[in-house]
Amino acid sequence: MGLWKRLYRGRFFRRVLTLLCISVPAFGILVLLSPGFPEIAPSSLGQVAKSETGLSETKLGDLALLMIAMLPDDLAFTVFAPSEEAFERVLKLQPSISLMPDKMNGTIAILSRVMGFCAVPLHLPSKSVPVLEELALDSVSGLRIFCLEDSGGTLLANNVSSDWVDLRKGEVIVHVMGGVIMDAEFELSFAPDYEE
Missing domain, CATH: 1.20.5 (Single alpha-helices involved in coiled-coils or other helix-helix interfaces)
Known part of the structure; x- marks a missing residue:
């Protein structure tokens, strides 16, 4: 008492x-x-990601590799990473310019935000995605991602189609997408300004 x-x-x-x-x-x-964002080792750029079967290899773009390097590679994650073309078309990021030392902090800020939208804390190989039936997932940032496999066998995540599926980097499964998965507010910051 x-x-x-x-x-x-x-x-x-x-x-x-x-x-x-x-x-x-x-x-x-x-x-x-703190002096800014943490340094990412240059050795993580240019690594080759292997498919689950190990038969085919493809190079992920430098921006996607830098984004994926922000995740611990010993934990289960699935990343719907934008392709190099999607980074350039949607986010206006070009590896030759965006990875220069004077632009690196801004690039890492954008990549970390995109990573939060497109990373899911679980393993999701393409064979686990239902055909013509949406599977709802929550990304690291809380954005809802709806996945399905269309009738042609293409993986779709929030209506963005995949270019490559089931690539691996450590324990991380990577699906390379033809666009960028992000919320509406962040998307507005990259919308073109039209003058009337």
């Missing part, structure tokens, strides 16, 4: 509140003083 009286009088809660008041601003200051 004595413990409850002390807790009730507020000594315990005052100490917890004091600890929070000290640690939260200190953490905020550390975040603000």
Whole structure:
């Protein structure tokens, strides 16, 4: 009973509140003083992704590899990664320009946001996607992704068709898509400005 009286009088809660008041601003200051985004090792660029069977190999684009390198490769993830053409067409990112040191922070900011939209924390090989029946998934950022296989055998995710499926990088399954999966608000930031 004595413990409850002390807790009730507020000594315990005052100490917890004091600890929070000290640690939260200190953490905020550390975040603000950090020198930008973490460095990504250049050796992660240009790696070859293998299909699940290992028979066919294809090179993922540098931007997709950089985006996938942000995920831990020892955990189960599925990524609906944009193709190089989709990065350029939709997000206006070109590897030759976007990966230059003076543009790298902006590129990583965009890639990390896109990764949140198109990464799902589970393994989803294409053979697990139902034919002509939508499978609802939640991405890392909470965006709802609806997957299905159309009658022609093409994987669709939020009506974006796949170019390549079932590529692997560690434990990560990668489906290379012909577009970019993102929410409407982020999409507006890349919409062309039309002048009347």
